[in-house]
Amino acid sequence: MPKQVDHHERRQAIARALWRVVEQRGVTHLTVREVAREAGMSHGQLQHYFATREAMLSFAMDFASEQTSLRVGRGLQELGDEPHPRDVLRLMLTEMLPLHADARATSRMSAAFVLEALHNENFHARARDGMTQGKLLVEQLIRQAIADGHIGSDRDPVTEAHLLLALTGFTTLLELGVIEPREALAAVDHHLDRLFQV
Amino acid sequence: MPKQVDHHERRQAIARALWRVVEQRGVTHLTVREVAREAGMSHGQLQHYFATREAMLSFAMDFASEQTSLRVGRGLQELGDEPHPRDVLRLMLTEMLPLHADARATSRMSAAFVLEALHNENFHARARDGMTQGKLLVEQLIRQAIADGHIGSDRDPVTEAHLLLALTGFTTLLELGVIEPREALAAVDHHLDRLFQV
Numbered sequence: 001m002p003k004q005v006d007h008h009e010r011r012q013a014i015a016r017a018l019w020r021v022v023e024q025r026g027v028t029h030l031t032v033r034e035v036a037r038e039a040g041m042s043h044g045q046l047q048h049y050f051a052t053r054e055a056m057l058s059f060a061m062d063f064a065s066e067q068t069s070l071r072v073g074r075g076l077q078e079l080g081d082e083p084h085p086r087d088v089l090r091l092m093l094t095e096m097l098p099l100h101a102d103a104r105a106t107s108r109m110s111a112a113f114v115l116e117a118l119h120n121e122n123f124h125a126r127a128r129d130g131m132t133q134g135k136l137l138v139e140q141l142i143r144q145a146i147a148d149g150h151i152g153s154d155r156d157p158v159t160e161a162h163l164l165l166a167l168t169g170f171t172t173l174l175e176l177g178v179i180e181p182r183e184a185l186a187a188v189d190h191h192l193d194r195l196f197q198v
Numbered sequence: 199m200p201k202q203v204d205h206h207e208r209r210q211a212i213a214r215a216l217w218r219v220v221e222q223r224g225v226t227h228l229t230v231r232e233v234a235r236e237a238g239m240s241h242g243q244l245q246h247y248f249a250t251r252e253a254m255l256s257f258a259m260d261f262a263s264e265q266t267s268l269r270v271g272r273g274l275q276e277l278g279d280e281p282h283p284r285d286v287l288r289l290m291l292t293e294m295l296p297l298h299a300d301a302r303a304t305s306r307m308s309a310a311f312v313l314e315a316l317h318n319e320n321f322h323a324r325a326r327d328g329m330t331q332g333k334l335l336v337e338q339l340i341r342q343a344i345a346d347g348h349i350g351s352d353r354d355p356v357t358e359a360h361l362l363l364a365l366t367g368f369t370t371l372l373e374l375g376v377i378e379p380r381e382a383l384a385a386v387d388h389h390l391d392r393l394f395q396v
Contacts, residue, residue, distance in 0.1 A: 167364045
């Protein structure tokens with residue numbers, strides 16, 4: 001295996017170890033030492049791949065976003081050639097919620113990153129930019145759906161995009177068992193049904 | 199001052215110090231040592247008031263919930279004798295969002311508690327029970343508003359309560375500066391307008 005590929009794969013393996021630490025033990029355990037232990041390497045070996053905790057966390061977050069995008073991409077393929085915009089928005093939203101094991105891992109990683117971002121300017125800018133891109137994409141999809149007559153022309157794409165993104169608030173309700181996955185999905189479907197009521 | 203009152207006030211002062219640690223430095227700094235320093239006392243002095251980190255965090259969370267309830271209570275008084283249910287729901291929801299300094303402190307405290315709750319059964323049960331109570335209260339308000347003809351009788355109070363609570367997802371969007379406070383409020387108002395469209 002070429003050395004560069006191996007290097008990248010080791011970094012991804014460390015990122016997955018970091019996710020496991022966050023998912024199973026929580027952000028208070030998010031230290032280079034604990035991630036190294038989880039990845040089955042020494043502190044020194046890990047530093048060969050990531051010089052700092054910040055670099056490690058940053059890579060792990062990018063990798064989580066990448067994996068979420070891949071899951072959405074696979075979901076889109078299953079929707080066929082010309083997917084209905086309602087299904088596209090539903091897929092994007094539900095893959096951000098902790099409704100299955102992979103999504104839970106990336107969702108908890110993302111929550112940990114947001115928390116760190118509140119006190120780290122670099123992370124703050126990156127988290128903001130990532131979410132802003134997502135917001136603009138949702139806005140664009142809604143705008144197109146209005147143009148195509150799937151959503152009423154009286155709807156404001158900006159406000160509707162904000163409301164859809166805010167529904168990621170289901171994350172906490174699901175994580176704490178306040179509501180069941182089927183209840184979250186029913187509410188999301190209800191919201192989308194109303195949005196696509198022409 | 200009676201000793202018991204002084205004891206309680208000192209505990210509240212420590213809780214406020216804990217909030218400041220969470221708000222200004224983040225959950226990774228949420229240790230007994232850092233809270234003691236922020237409260238201007240020694241580790242030993244703090245332990246006179248809270249035997250464990252868990253007891254301290256638990257009290258700080260209860261105190262945050264209490265303060266949020268007091269803010270909502272004051273807001274309700276301002277709404278007058280027979281407040282419109284739309285205004286009541288708006289008040290409850292917006293006081294959970296980081297839209298002003300006090301709400302930001304309790305919102306960050308609550309986020310920190312939820313994160314710990316994912317890996318602490320005792321906290322998990324308490325966070326779940328607290329949110330479930332809030333959910334049932336919102337449901338009850340919607341049910342009553344339907345009975346009083348303020349909300350259409352075709353609406354399902356359970357689903358509508360879930361959607362309203364999920365809008366606490368605005369917290370992350372606001373904290374990261376992805377959207378502005380006025381945009382969050384506009385979206386909340388838009389959602390409520392639709393809910394109260396008979």
